[in-house]
Amino acid sequence: MKENLTPKTYDQIPEYMLSLDAFSQWLGIEIIEVRKGYCKVKMTVRKEMLNSMKKAHGGITYSLADTAFGFATNTYGNKAVSIETSINHVEALEEGDVIVAESDVKSQKNKLGFYIVEVKKEDQLVALFKGVTYKTSAKW
Template identity: 30%
Template sequence: MSAEDNTVQRHAIRIEAVGPGEASLSMLLTAAMTNGHGTGHGGFIFLLADTAFAYACNSHNQRCVAQHCSITYLRPAREGSRLTATAREVRRVDRSGVYDVSVADEQGTPIAEFRGISRTAPGTFF
């Protein structure tokens, strides 16, 4: 999946770990990712969380897509921070899955909490 993932490549997202139902990815928050307040733009924080969710829900070698996602921003992220999104599977039932993703900075300060609902699609990766 990562070989064809333009988002990961374009935004220099590091895949730290992937296992069954879980994934940890990180991204350096650059100046180009800040908003008019000088803090991390929520869209980039969502991007990182959503990407960790994607790797976690696709980790069972069954293609999955997002059915619903929501995010709660807890604290602002600062330029130069390395954010890490850690995704874990909460439940899989039939074609649906529930995943929680925590986003934190390098000090472990919580930045956001994300919940993603997946839906399986036809196909596998290998």
Template identity: 30%
Template sequence: MHEEYIKNLFNNCNVGKLLGIEVYDLKEGHAKGKLTIRNEHINVFGTVHGGILFTLADHIGGACGNTLGKKSLLIESTMQFMKGVLAGETLFAEAKLCYAGKRIGRIEIKVYRENEEIVAMMHMVFYMKSDDHKTKTP
């Protein structure tokens, strides 16, 4: 039940909807999503803009962190870009929880093509608030 709520929350997020990101698999400590690259996602050099890859990874990582029952917010992240991506390609992102303490956690997200070739990796550190998802955060 909780996972369906989080999946719905992230699939109805304004930024995710604007870019076309879909969370399609979610369970505690794990999330998967996808994005088909459109012309609007392309940078001046003809490949996907790094900010689009970052947002995809951040969005799926955020969904993963929020499966733990508390509001989880990004504190810090690093990203490595490995391959260029063209318009028309569908990218997948998979987030896995690596560590969860009382308040701080760490997630690894890989972004890859349909053939499983990795195009980017993100490592994120997140903070788990003491309130649950029923409480509004300003």
């Protein structure tokens, strides 16, 4: 979707957001699946994403999870922003690892939403992210 086009349906919102998000593009994030309150994305860990111990920097896993979270929260049609997030890093990642983040709504009220994001390498959980979002009155 081009930058000057606005999304017409909920499932177009994450693609539109990605088109405006230079950081997520640099990460190489690809959208796999979108439903209301849900988004699944993936990326590959590259050499420039490694820390001094030759493992993926924790910010890389966090950023992938945060992107999935942000895309999922915005599928309701209103612009939503995170107000609290946290992550638990379970397993270290290395260059070449392909990781998938799956964000799913657990509770969406009028303004507040609660989401869990699982980050996996194949079937192995590598990080668990929790996010709280605030839905604004602004429409996409």
